Amino acid sequence: MLDEGQYDRASRYNLTAIIGLSGEAVDQMAEAPWWSGLVGVAPTLVYDRQASHDIETDPDWRARWARVTVPTVVYSGDRTFPWLPEAADAVADALSNAQRRVLVGQDHGPAPEVIVPELVRFLRSVA
Amino acid sequence: MPRLTSWPLDPMSSVACSCLSCQQPTRKRPAMSTVTSADGTPIDYDGYGCGPAVILIGGTTQHRAIDRRTTEIAQHWGERASRQSTMTGGAVAAQATPRRGRLTGKSRTSTLSSRLLGDPRPSTPAPLAQPSRSPRSPPASQSRRSPSTSRPTSPVLMAASTSPRSSECWTRASTTEPAATT
Numbered sequence: 013m014l015d016e017g018q019y020d021r022a023s024r025y026n027l028t029a030i031i032g033l034s035g036e037a038v039d040q041m042a043e044a045p046w047w048s049g050l051v052g053v054a055p056t057l058v059y060d061r062q063a064s065h066d067i068e069t070d071p072d073w074r075a076r077w078a079r080v081t082v083p084t085v086v087y088s089g090d091r092t093f094p095w096l097p098e099a100a101d102a103v104a105d106a107l108s109n110a111q112r113r114v115l116v117g118q119d120h121g122p123a124p125e126v127i128v129p130e131l132v133r134f135l136r137s138v139a
Numbered sequence: 140m141p142r143l144t145s146w147p148l149d150p151m152s153s154v155a156c157s158c159l160s161c162q163q164p165t166r167k168r169p170a171m172s173t174v175t176s177a178d179g180t181p182i183d184y185d186g187y188g189c190g191p192a193v194i195l196i197g198g199t200t201q202h203r204a205i206d207r208r209t210t211e212i213a214q215h216w217g218e219r220a221s222r223q224s225t226m227t228g229g230a231v232a233a234q235a236t237p238r239r240g241r242l243t244g245k246s247r248t249s250t251l252s253s254r255l256l257g258d259p260r261p262s263t264p265a266p267l268a269q270p271s272r273s274p275r276s277p278p279a280s281q282s283r284r285s286p287s288t289s290r291p292t293s294p295v296l297m298a299a300s301t302s303p304r305s306s307e308c309w310t311r312a313s314t315t316e317p318a319a320t321t
Contacts, residue, residue: 023200049205060199120198121208124215132219135193 019054026057077106083138084110087130089118096120185210187217 013022020042027038041047067076084107088100097114104112113130115122173183185203193216197209 026199046205049202050200052204053200053202056200122212124208124212127212128215128219131193131216 014055014058019051022054022057023051026054030061074102074106077103078108081108083134085113085131085134086110087113087115087122087127089115089120089122091117092119185213187213 013019013025024035024038024042027033027041028035033041041050067073070076084104086100086104086107088097090097101112104110111134115126115130118126172186173181175181195209195213195216197206201209203210
């Protein structure tokens with residue numbers, strides 16, 4: 013699709029078949045003013061998929077995460093899709109050196125005044 | 140953080156220090172520039188503040204044209220860092236630009252990420268840092284970007300930097316030629 017310049021179609025494919033949104037939801041997104049901006053970066057989806065494909069498809073993904081030994085903090089908000097905190101829990105469990113934090117009142121795009129102090133706290137704790 | 144900070148300081152610090160020396164909030168003077176990763180992927184970035192970098196990477200498809208939030212986080216970080224003696228520094232925010240169309244390199248993102256994040260040696264700016272300009276000159280990427288509208292500006296990265304050493308930022312801010320500090 014991307015090779016043929018079908019960026020709109022590729023974007024929809026990414027949101028539905030890969031990310032799991034409904035076609036209806038994506039149709040609504042396509043009405044938003046930012047849709048063209050999203051479609052415009054469709055070629056970058058290849059980067060994202062290359063980066064995430066192996067770990068997303070590896071049945072032994074826990075072992076992959078376990079090899080990450082740098083201090084890590086995994087955040088999620090408490091006002092987001094229910095599967096995101098679940099995924100965050102699982103990843104934090106699998107990582108060998110991770111903290112797990114929940115940001116109250118945040119979705120998956122946390123407010124700067126919430127996430128920045130959190131990250132500063134974390135960086136100080138591991139510096 | 141254990142040295143995630145191999146980000147080249149020159150392009151960031153020059154702009155950050157110009158911000159500080161003229162007492163302008165970093166929010167109003169983001170450092171914008173472009174670097175090229177080792178595999179040839181262009182990366183645009185915005186910078187806020189100065190000092191060793193903390194790099195913010197937006198989620199899939201997020202970039203500054205449609206994702207204000209990541210930029211706001213970088214700005215907030217840079218301003219906060221500039222205010223605090225315990226974690227002073229500025230910020231640098233960035234934007235990355237993969238080439239449009241077919242991608243040939245394998246694991247390009249991984250390569251790119253590792254170049255940005257993985258190499259702790261301070262002597263590695265070569266593959267990343269070309270922009271060299273005076274603090275008051277317009278960001279190189281502006282002149283570079285405007286005539287090349289055909290070039291996709293499809294950032295996948297945002298970066299902010301902050302310095303854990305309070306003196307670093309203000310020392311640089313007090314010099315008129317911050318680029319010379321490194």
